[in-house]
Amino acid sequence: MIRTVSAGETAPTTYAWPVQARGLRVRAGRRFAVDGLDLRLGFGVHGLLGPNGAGKTTLIRALATVARPASGHLELLGQAVDSGGDLREVRRGLGYLPQEFGHYRWYTVREFVEYVAWLREVPARDVPDAVQRAIDRVDLTSRAGSTLRSLSGGMLRRVGLAQAVVGDPTLLLLDEPTVGLDPEQRARALELLRDLGRDTCVVVATHVVDDVAAACTDVVLLDAGRVAFHGPVAGLTAAGTGGADPEVGGGVLERGYAALLRRHRDREGSK
Structure with missing residues:
Protein backbone atom coordinates (compact mmCIF):
# COMPACT_ATOMS: atom_id res chain seq x y z
CA MET A 1 0.00 0.00 0.00
CA ILE A 2 1.31 3.46 -0.96
CA ARG A 3 0.37 6.39 1.24
CA THR A 4 0.76 10.00 0.09
CA VAL A 5 1.08 12.39 3.01
CA SER A 6 0.17 15.99 2.36
CA ALA A 7 -1.41 17.65 5.41
CA GLY A 8 1.04 20.08 6.98
CA GLU A 9 3.99 19.05 4.80
CA THR A 10 6.32 21.37 2.95
CA ALA A 11 6.52 18.81 0.13
CA PRO A 12 4.51 15.65 -0.53
CA THR A 13 6.14 12.39 0.46
CA THR A 14 5.28 8.93 -0.79
CA TYR A 15 6.23 5.77 1.08
CA ALA A 16 5.10 2.19 1.19
CA TRP A 17 5.91 1.42 4.83
CA PRO A 18 5.38 3.85 7.73
CA VAL A 19 8.04 2.01 9.78
CA GLN A 20 11.22 0.41 8.47
CA ALA A 21 14.16 -0.64 10.64
CA ARG A 22 17.33 -2.52 9.67
CA GLY A 23 19.97 -3.54 12.18
CA LEU A 24 18.50 -1.01 14.63
CA ARG A 25 20.26 -0.62 17.97
CA VAL A 26 18.96 1.66 20.72
CA ARG A 27 20.42 2.12 24.18
CA ALA A 28 18.54 2.14 27.46
CA GLY A 29 21.16 3.30 29.91
CA ARG A 30 24.37 1.38 29.24
CA ARG A 31 22.85 -1.60 27.48
CA PHE A 32 21.30 -2.08 24.07
CA ALA A 33 17.61 -2.65 24.80
CA VAL A 34 17.02 -2.89 21.04
CA ASP A 35 19.86 -4.86 19.51
CA GLY A 36 20.09 -5.46 15.76
CA LEU A 37 16.35 -5.30 15.09
CA ASP A 38 14.90 -5.69 11.58
CA LEU A 39 11.26 -4.69 11.19
CA ARG A 40 8.88 -3.35 8.58
CA LEU A 41 5.32 -2.27 9.45
CA GLY A 42 2.51 -1.20 7.15
CA PHE A 43 -0.97 0.10 7.89
CA GLY A 44 -2.99 -1.85 10.43
CA VAL A 45 -2.73 -2.61 14.16
CA HIS A 46 0.51 -4.26 15.22
CA GLY A 47 0.72 -5.84 18.67
CA LEU A 48 4.12 -5.58 20.34
CA LEU A 49 4.62 -8.39 22.86
CA GLY A 50 7.54 -9.62 24.91
CA PRO A 51 8.72 -10.30 28.45
CA ASN A 52 9.86 -7.55 30.79
CA GLY A 53 13.12 -6.10 29.49
CA ALA A 54 12.52 -7.32 25.93
CA GLY A 55 12.84 -3.78 24.54
CA LYS A 56 9.20 -2.91 23.85
CA THR A 57 9.19 0.50 25.51
CA THR A 58 12.62 1.39 24.12
CA LEU A 59 11.47 0.51 20.62
CA ILE A 60 8.30 2.59 21.04
CA ARG A 61 10.44 5.52 22.25
CA ALA A 62 12.68 5.19 19.21
CA LEU A 63 9.67 5.13 16.88
CA ALA A 64 8.39 8.24 18.68
CA THR A 65 11.78 9.95 18.02
CA VAL A 66 12.29 10.28 21.80
CA LEU A 76 9.56 6.70 9.75
CA LEU A 77 6.88 8.08 7.44
CA GLY A 78 9.40 8.18 4.62
CA GLN A 79 12.07 10.01 6.63
CA ALA A 80 15.42 8.43 7.52
CA VAL A 81 15.55 9.65 11.11
CA ASP A 82 18.99 8.14 11.73
CA SER A 83 20.64 10.10 8.89
CA GLY A 84 19.30 13.60 8.53
CA GLY A 85 15.58 13.02 8.03
CA ASP A 86 13.08 15.74 8.90
CA LEU A 87 12.06 14.96 12.50
CA ARG A 88 9.59 17.82 12.56
CA GLU A 89 7.75 16.32 9.62
CA VAL A 90 7.70 12.92 11.31
CA ARG A 91 6.40 14.36 14.58
CA ARG A 92 3.55 16.12 12.78
CA GLY A 93 2.41 12.73 11.57
CA LEU A 94 2.66 10.65 14.74
CA GLY A 95 0.68 10.27 17.93
CA TYR A 96 2.28 8.86 21.08
CA LEU A 97 0.94 7.55 24.37
CA PRO A 98 3.76 6.52 26.74
CA GLN A 99 3.19 4.35 29.79
CA GLU A 100 3.03 7.49 31.90
CA PHE A 101 2.21 10.68 30.03
CA GLY A 102 2.87 14.11 31.46
CA HIS A 103 -0.06 16.48 31.81
CA TYR A 104 -1.03 19.77 33.41
CA ARG A 105 -3.36 19.02 36.31
CA TRP A 106 -5.26 22.30 36.05
CA TYR A 107 -6.00 22.00 32.32
CA THR A 108 -9.41 20.80 31.30
CA VAL A 109 -9.67 17.78 29.03
CA ARG A 110 -10.42 20.05 26.07
CA GLU A 111 -7.59 22.46 26.86
CA PHE A 112 -5.07 19.65 27.12
CA VAL A 113 -6.08 18.00 23.84
CA GLU A 114 -6.04 21.44 22.17
CA TYR A 115 -2.51 21.97 23.48
CA VAL A 116 -1.32 18.69 21.97
CA ALA A 117 -3.05 19.54 18.67
CA TRP A 118 -1.08 22.80 18.66
CA LEU A 119 2.17 20.94 19.37
CA ARG A 120 1.40 18.61 16.45
CA GLU A 121 0.83 21.66 14.23
CA VAL A 122 -2.75 20.81 13.38
CA PRO A 123 -3.95 23.77 11.27
CA ALA A 124 -5.71 26.30 13.52
CA ARG A 125 -8.94 26.17 11.50
CA ASP A 126 -9.10 22.39 12.05
CA VAL A 127 -8.31 22.33 15.78
CA PRO A 128 -11.84 22.67 17.24
CA ASP A 129 -13.28 19.83 15.15
CA ALA A 130 -10.17 17.67 15.60
CA VAL A 131 -10.24 18.10 19.37
CA GLN A 132 -13.96 17.38 19.65
CA ARG A 133 -13.59 14.27 17.47
CA ALA A 134 -10.71 12.96 19.63
CA ILE A 135 -12.66 13.54 22.86
CA ASP A 136 -15.78 11.90 21.43
CA ARG A 137 -13.80 8.86 20.27
CA VAL A 138 -12.68 8.07 23.82
CA ASP A 139 -16.14 8.69 25.36
CA LEU A 140 -15.16 11.76 27.36
CA THR A 141 -17.63 14.17 25.75
CA SER A 142 -19.44 14.83 29.02
CA ARG A 143 -16.14 15.50 30.84
CA ALA A 144 -14.54 17.81 28.25
CA GLY A 145 -14.75 20.74 30.68
CA LEU A 156 -6.83 10.00 32.51
CA ARG A 157 -5.78 7.03 30.39
CA ARG A 158 -8.58 7.88 27.99
CA VAL A 159 -7.35 11.49 27.88
CA GLY A 160 -3.99 10.00 26.93
CA LEU A 161 -5.65 8.17 24.06
CA ALA A 162 -7.44 11.36 22.98
CA GLN A 163 -4.23 13.38 22.83
CA ALA A 164 -2.56 10.57 20.89
CA VAL A 165 -5.25 10.40 18.19
CA VAL A 166 -6.02 14.13 17.81
CA GLY A 167 -5.38 15.27 14.26
CA ASP A 168 -5.58 11.71 12.87
CA PRO A 169 -1.84 10.85 12.90
CA THR A 170 -0.53 8.40 10.33
CA LEU A 171 1.69 6.60 12.87
CA LEU A 172 0.16 5.92 16.29
CA LEU A 173 2.33 4.54 19.10
CA LEU A 174 0.61 3.28 22.25
CA ASP A 175 2.43 1.84 25.27
CA GLU A 176 0.03 -0.18 27.45
CA PRO A 177 -3.05 1.79 26.33
CA THR A 178 -5.63 -0.29 28.23
CA VAL A 179 -3.96 -0.16 31.67
CA GLY A 180 -6.43 1.10 34.26
CA LEU A 181 -9.49 0.77 32.04
CA ASP A 182 -12.53 -1.14 33.25
CA PRO A 183 -13.86 -3.96 31.02
CA GLU A 184 -16.36 -1.74 29.19
CA GLN A 185 -13.78 1.00 28.58
CA ARG A 186 -11.24 -1.58 27.46
CA ALA A 187 -13.67 -3.05 24.94
CA ARG A 188 -14.36 0.42 23.51
CA ALA A 189 -10.63 1.23 23.35
CA LEU A 190 -9.95 -1.99 21.42
CA GLU A 191 -12.81 -1.16 19.04
CA LEU A 192 -11.21 2.26 18.50
CA LEU A 193 -7.88 0.62 17.68
CA ARG A 194 -9.52 -1.64 15.10
CA ASP A 195 -11.17 1.39 13.53
CA LEU A 196 -7.93 3.38 13.49
CA GLY A 197 -6.02 0.53 11.88
CA ARG A 198 -7.96 0.89 8.64
CA ASP A 218 -0.41 -9.05 13.39
CA VAL A 219 2.00 -9.44 16.26
CA GLY A 242 0.92 -27.45 17.92
CA GLY A 243 3.10 -29.11 20.49
CA ALA A 244 3.29 -26.37 23.09
CA ASP A 245 4.33 -27.44 26.56
CA PRO A 246 1.08 -28.53 28.28
CA GLU A 247 2.54 -27.53 31.63
CA VAL A 248 2.56 -23.86 30.58
CA GLY A 249 -0.52 -22.26 32.11
CA GLY A 250 -3.00 -19.93 30.48
CA GLY A 251 -4.95 -20.21 27.28
CA VAL A 252 -3.89 -21.08 23.75
CA LEU A 253 -2.48 -17.62 23.03
CA GLU A 254 -0.35 -17.57 26.19
CA ARG A 255 0.97 -21.06 25.40
CA GLY A 256 1.75 -19.94 21.85
CA TYR A 257 3.58 -16.89 23.18
CA ALA A 258 5.70 -19.09 25.45
CA ALA A 259 6.37 -21.64 22.69
CA LEU A 260 7.52 -18.99 20.21
CA LEU A 261 9.84 -17.45 22.79
CA ARG A 262 11.32 -20.85 23.54
CA ARG A 263 11.90 -21.61 19.86
CA HIS A 264 13.61 -18.27 19.35
CA ARG A 265 15.89 -18.79 22.34
CA ASP A 266 16.76 -22.28 21.13
CA ARG A 267 17.72 -20.86 17.73
CA GLU A 268 19.80 -18.11 19.29
CA GLY A 269 21.50 -20.57 21.61
CA SER A 270 22.49 -22.85 18.75
CA LYS A 271 24.31 -20.09 16.81
Whole structure:
Protein backbone atom coordinates (compact mmCIF):
# COMPACT_ATOMS: atom_id res chain seq x y z
CA MET A 1 0.00 0.00 0.00
CA ILE A 2 1.31 3.46 -0.96
CA ARG A 3 0.37 6.39 1.24
CA THR A 4 0.76 10.00 0.09
CA VAL A 5 1.08 12.39 3.01
CA SER A 6 0.17 15.99 2.36
CA ALA A 7 -1.41 17.65 5.41
CA GLY A 8 1.04 20.08 6.98
CA GLU A 9 3.99 19.05 4.80
CA THR A 10 6.32 21.37 2.95
CA ALA A 11 6.52 18.81 0.13
CA PRO A 12 4.51 15.65 -0.53
CA THR A 13 6.14 12.39 0.46
CA THR A 14 5.28 8.93 -0.79
CA TYR A 15 6.23 5.77 1.08
CA ALA A 16 5.10 2.19 1.19
CA TRP A 17 5.91 1.42 4.83
CA PRO A 18 5.38 3.85 7.73
CA VAL A 19 8.04 2.01 9.78
CA GLN A 20 11.22 0.41 8.47
CA ALA A 21 14.16 -0.64 10.64
CA ARG A 22 17.33 -2.52 9.67
CA GLY A 23 19.97 -3.54 12.18
CA LEU A 24 18.50 -1.01 14.63
CA ARG A 25 20.26 -0.62 17.97
CA VAL A 26 18.96 1.66 20.72
CA ARG A 27 20.42 2.12 24.18
CA ALA A 28 18.54 2.14 27.46
CA GLY A 29 21.16 3.30 29.91
CA ARG A 30 24.37 1.38 29.24
CA ARG A 31 22.85 -1.60 27.48
CA PHE A 32 21.30 -2.08 24.07
CA ALA A 33 17.61 -2.65 24.80
CA VAL A 34 17.02 -2.89 21.04
CA ASP A 35 19.86 -4.86 19.51
CA GLY A 36 20.09 -5.46 15.76
CA LEU A 37 16.35 -5.30 15.09
CA ASP A 38 14.90 -5.69 11.58
CA LEU A 39 11.26 -4.69 11.19
CA ARG A 40 8.88 -3.35 8.58
CA LEU A 41 5.32 -2.27 9.45
CA GLY A 42 2.51 -1.20 7.15
CA PHE A 43 -0.97 0.10 7.89
CA GLY A 44 -2.99 -1.85 10.43
CA VAL A 45 -2.73 -2.61 14.16
CA HIS A 46 0.51 -4.26 15.22
CA GLY A 47 0.72 -5.84 18.67
CA LEU A 48 4.12 -5.58 20.34
CA LEU A 49 4.62 -8.39 22.86
CA GLY A 50 7.54 -9.62 24.91
CA PRO A 51 8.72 -10.30 28.45
CA ASN A 52 9.86 -7.55 30.79
CA GLY A 53 13.12 -6.10 29.49
CA ALA A 54 12.52 -7.32 25.93
CA GLY A 55 12.84 -3.78 24.54
CA LYS A 56 9.20 -2.91 23.85
CA THR A 57 9.19 0.50 25.51
CA THR A 58 12.62 1.39 24.12
CA LEU A 59 11.47 0.51 20.62
CA ILE A 60 8.30 2.59 21.04
CA ARG A 61 10.44 5.52 22.25
CA ALA A 62 12.68 5.19 19.21
CA LEU A 63 9.67 5.13 16.88
CA ALA A 64 8.39 8.24 18.68
CA THR A 65 11.78 9.95 18.02
CA VAL A 66 12.29 10.28 21.80
CA ALA A 67 15.22 7.81 21.90
CA ARG A 68 17.88 8.18 19.21
CA PRO A 69 19.25 5.12 17.40
CA ALA A 70 22.82 4.22 18.33
CA SER A 71 23.32 2.48 14.98
CA GLY A 72 21.41 0.86 12.16
CA HIS A 73 18.72 2.40 9.99
CA LEU A 74 15.32 3.73 11.03
CA GLU A 75 12.86 5.22 8.56
CA LEU A 76 9.56 6.70 9.75
CA LEU A 77 6.88 8.08 7.44
CA GLY A 78 9.40 8.18 4.62
CA GLN A 79 12.07 10.01 6.63
CA ALA A 80 15.42 8.43 7.52
CA VAL A 81 15.55 9.65 11.11
CA ASP A 82 18.99 8.14 11.73
CA SER A 83 20.64 10.10 8.89
CA GLY A 84 19.30 13.60 8.53
CA GLY A 85 15.58 13.02 8.03
CA ASP A 86 13.08 15.74 8.90
CA LEU A 87 12.06 14.96 12.50
CA ARG A 88 9.59 17.82 12.56
CA GLU A 89 7.75 16.32 9.62
CA VAL A 90 7.70 12.92 11.31
CA ARG A 91 6.40 14.36 14.58
CA ARG A 92 3.55 16.12 12.78
CA GLY A 93 2.41 12.73 11.57
CA LEU A 94 2.66 10.65 14.74
CA GLY A 95 0.68 10.27 17.93
CA TYR A 96 2.28 8.86 21.08
CA LEU A 97 0.94 7.55 24.37
CA PRO A 98 3.76 6.52 26.74
CA GLN A 99 3.19 4.35 29.79
CA GLU A 100 3.03 7.49 31.90
CA PHE A 101 2.21 10.68 30.03
CA GLY A 102 2.87 14.11 31.46
CA HIS A 103 -0.06 16.48 31.81
CA TYR A 104 -1.03 19.77 33.41
CA ARG A 105 -3.36 19.02 36.31
CA TRP A 106 -5.26 22.30 36.05
CA TYR A 107 -6.00 22.00 32.32
CA THR A 108 -9.41 20.80 31.30
CA VAL A 109 -9.67 17.78 29.03
CA ARG A 110 -10.42 20.05 26.07
CA GLU A 111 -7.59 22.46 26.86
CA PHE A 112 -5.07 19.65 27.12
CA VAL A 113 -6.08 18.00 23.84
CA GLU A 114 -6.04 21.44 22.17
CA TYR A 115 -2.51 21.97 23.48
CA VAL A 116 -1.32 18.69 21.97
CA ALA A 117 -3.05 19.54 18.67
CA TRP A 118 -1.08 22.80 18.66
CA LEU A 119 2.17 20.94 19.37
CA ARG A 120 1.40 18.61 16.45
CA GLU A 121 0.83 21.66 14.23
CA VAL A 122 -2.75 20.81 13.38
CA PRO A 123 -3.95 23.77 11.27
CA ALA A 124 -5.71 26.30 13.52
CA ARG A 125 -8.94 26.17 11.50
CA ASP A 126 -9.10 22.39 12.05
CA VAL A 127 -8.31 22.33 15.78
CA PRO A 128 -11.84 22.67 17.24
CA ASP A 129 -13.28 19.83 15.15
CA ALA A 130 -10.17 17.67 15.60
CA VAL A 131 -10.24 18.10 19.37
CA GLN A 132 -13.96 17.38 19.65
CA ARG A 133 -13.59 14.27 17.47
CA ALA A 134 -10.71 12.96 19.63
CA ILE A 135 -12.66 13.54 22.86
CA ASP A 136 -15.78 11.90 21.43
CA ARG A 137 -13.80 8.86 20.27
CA VAL A 138 -12.68 8.07 23.82
CA ASP A 139 -16.14 8.69 25.36
CA LEU A 140 -15.16 11.76 27.36
CA THR A 141 -17.63 14.17 25.75
CA SER A 142 -19.44 14.83 29.02
CA ARG A 143 -16.14 15.50 30.84
CA ALA A 144 -14.54 17.81 28.25
CA GLY A 145 -14.75 20.74 30.68
CA SER A 146 -13.40 18.82 33.69
CA THR A 147 -9.89 19.47 34.97
CA LEU A 148 -7.43 16.61 34.67
CA ARG A 149 -6.87 16.66 38.42
CA SER A 150 -10.52 15.70 38.95
CA LEU A 151 -10.44 12.58 36.76
CA SER A 152 -10.02 8.94 37.75
CA GLY A 153 -7.03 6.94 36.57
CA GLY A 154 -9.07 5.26 33.85
CA MET A 155 -10.36 8.59 32.58
CA LEU A 156 -6.83 10.00 32.51
CA ARG A 157 -5.78 7.03 30.39
CA ARG A 158 -8.58 7.88 27.99
CA VAL A 159 -7.35 11.49 27.88
CA GLY A 160 -3.99 10.00 26.93
CA LEU A 161 -5.65 8.17 24.06
CA ALA A 162 -7.44 11.36 22.98
CA GLN A 163 -4.23 13.38 22.83
CA ALA A 164 -2.56 10.57 20.89
CA VAL A 165 -5.25 10.40 18.19
CA VAL A 166 -6.02 14.13 17.81
CA GLY A 167 -5.38 15.27 14.26
CA ASP A 168 -5.58 11.71 12.87
CA PRO A 169 -1.84 10.85 12.90
CA THR A 170 -0.53 8.40 10.33
CA LEU A 171 1.69 6.60 12.87
CA LEU A 172 0.16 5.92 16.29
CA LEU A 173 2.33 4.54 19.10
CA LEU A 174 0.61 3.28 22.25
CA ASP A 175 2.43 1.84 25.27
CA GLU A 176 0.03 -0.18 27.45
CA PRO A 177 -3.05 1.79 26.33
CA THR A 178 -5.63 -0.29 28.23
CA VAL A 179 -3.96 -0.16 31.67
CA GLY A 180 -6.43 1.10 34.26
CA LEU A 181 -9.49 0.77 32.04
CA ASP A 182 -12.53 -1.14 33.25
CA PRO A 183 -13.86 -3.96 31.02
CA GLU A 184 -16.36 -1.74 29.19
CA GLN A 185 -13.78 1.00 28.58
CA ARG A 186 -11.24 -1.58 27.46
CA ALA A 187 -13.67 -3.05 24.94
CA ARG A 188 -14.36 0.42 23.51
CA ALA A 189 -10.63 1.23 23.35
CA LEU A 190 -9.95 -1.99 21.42
CA GLU A 191 -12.81 -1.16 19.04
CA LEU A 192 -11.21 2.26 18.50
CA LEU A 193 -7.88 0.62 17.68
CA ARG A 194 -9.52 -1.64 15.10
CA ASP A 195 -11.17 1.39 13.53
CA LEU A 196 -7.93 3.38 13.49
CA GLY A 197 -6.02 0.53 11.88
CA ARG A 198 -7.96 0.89 8.64
CA ASP A 199 -5.81 3.83 7.52
CA THR A 200 -3.19 4.21 10.26
CA CYS A 201 -0.07 2.32 11.31
CA VAL A 202 -0.84 1.56 14.98
CA VAL A 203 1.82 -0.02 17.21
CA VAL A 204 0.50 -1.26 20.57
CA ALA A 205 2.98 -2.41 23.22
CA THR A 206 1.21 -4.55 25.80
CA HIS A 207 1.48 -7.50 28.16
CA VAL A 208 -2.15 -8.44 27.56
CA VAL A 209 -2.19 -11.15 24.90
CA ASP A 210 -6.00 -11.03 24.71
CA ASP A 211 -5.81 -7.35 23.65
CA VAL A 212 -3.60 -8.37 20.74
CA ALA A 213 -6.04 -11.08 19.69
CA ALA A 214 -8.98 -8.67 19.93
CA ALA A 215 -7.54 -5.69 18.06
CA CYS A 216 -4.40 -6.52 16.11
CA THR A 217 -3.80 -7.58 12.54
CA ASP A 218 -0.41 -9.05 13.39
CA VAL A 219 2.00 -9.44 16.26
CA VAL A 220 5.67 -8.65 16.81
CA LEU A 221 7.23 -10.68 19.61
CA LEU A 222 10.45 -9.23 21.02
CA ASP A 223 13.04 -10.96 23.12
CA ALA A 224 16.30 -9.36 24.29
CA GLY A 225 15.88 -6.55 21.77
CA ARG A 226 15.37 -8.77 18.73
CA VAL A 227 12.36 -10.00 16.79
CA ALA A 228 11.49 -13.51 17.95
CA PHE A 229 8.37 -13.72 15.79
CA HIS A 230 6.51 -11.45 13.38
CA GLY A 231 3.35 -12.70 11.79
CA PRO A 232 -0.43 -12.95 12.03
CA VAL A 233 -2.09 -13.41 15.39
CA ALA A 234 -3.06 -16.86 14.14
CA GLY A 235 0.63 -17.73 14.48
CA LEU A 236 0.29 -17.49 18.25
CA THR A 237 -2.73 -19.76 18.15
CA ALA A 238 -0.94 -22.30 15.96
CA ALA A 239 2.11 -22.31 18.23
CA GLY A 240 -0.16 -22.77 21.24
CA THR A 241 -1.92 -25.81 19.79
CA GLY A 242 0.92 -27.45 17.92
CA GLY A 243 3.10 -29.11 20.49
CA ALA A 244 3.29 -26.37 23.09
CA ASP A 245 4.33 -27.44 26.56
CA PRO A 246 1.08 -28.53 28.28
CA GLU A 247 2.54 -27.53 31.63
CA VAL A 248 2.56 -23.86 30.58
CA GLY A 249 -0.52 -22.26 32.11
CA GLY A 250 -3.00 -19.93 30.48
CA GLY A 251 -4.95 -20.21 27.28
CA VAL A 252 -3.89 -21.08 23.75
CA LEU A 253 -2.48 -17.62 23.03
CA GLU A 254 -0.35 -17.57 26.19
CA ARG A 255 0.97 -21.06 25.40
CA GLY A 256 1.75 -19.94 21.85
CA TYR A 257 3.58 -16.89 23.18
CA ALA A 258 5.70 -19.09 25.45
CA ALA A 259 6.37 -21.64 22.69
CA LEU A 260 7.52 -18.99 20.21
CA LEU A 261 9.84 -17.45 22.79
CA ARG A 262 11.32 -20.85 23.54
CA ARG A 263 11.90 -21.61 19.86
CA HIS A 264 13.61 -18.27 19.35
CA ARG A 265 15.89 -18.79 22.34
CA ASP A 266 16.76 -22.28 21.13
CA ARG A 267 17.72 -20.86 17.73
CA GLU A 268 19.80 -18.11 19.29
CA GLY A 269 21.50 -20.57 21.61
CA SER A 270 22.49 -22.85 18.75
CA LYS A 271 24.31 -20.09 16.81
